Amino acid sequence: DADVTQTPRNRITKTGKRIMLECSQTKGHDRMYWYRQDPGLGLQLIYYSFDVKDINKGEISDGYSVSRQAQAKFSLSLESAIPNQTALYFCATSDSGTPGELFFGEGSRLTVL
């Protein structure tokens, strides 16, 4: 089983719909992240959380919200999806002792029509 699990892996939705992407981890890490990847581009940080009570905006948080339900769960929501949010979304975790060593999920491909 994967250490970092994202659901759904693929989703097609329509403009204006609310979408939630979920992430769960079994690594016991305190830090969790949501990144967005567009074709041919790097990873842009949307939100990150260093523990259950800590939520921080990343570079591109507009149009997104997150919830850290437990140490092992971090969900990303698009309240009203728009076509330019079509992208590949990655959840990642890290341990505070090795902050740069991120463990990524397999990604959630979202298409907004």
Next chain:
Amino acid sequence: GESVGLHLPTLSVQEGDNSIINCAYSNSASDYFIWYKQESGKGPQFIIDIRSNMDKRQGQRVTVLLNKTVKHLSLQIAATQPGDSAVYFCAETRTGGYQKVTFGTGTKLQVIP
């Protein structure tokens, strides 16, 4: 309007040759640097890291070089194999406290058999 993804820089290398992938980082305060490998359809995977108190670190078939004077990082892969074909990202962060990890745009490595 329609957005067009940028084309990743591509490095084509003959199987068995050495590969050198370069990265310029932006934040002078960063003191911890990481290389990630992303294979097609997968999330990025940690390869090797280096802290700013070092200028070279070696792993299995990989070497990372850090030049803080010009804010440059490189990844050298010895005896490149077909399985090395992937997109490679450098990333930077700061140790201590709550610091996010920022990724570069990536380089695509194509290994020619």
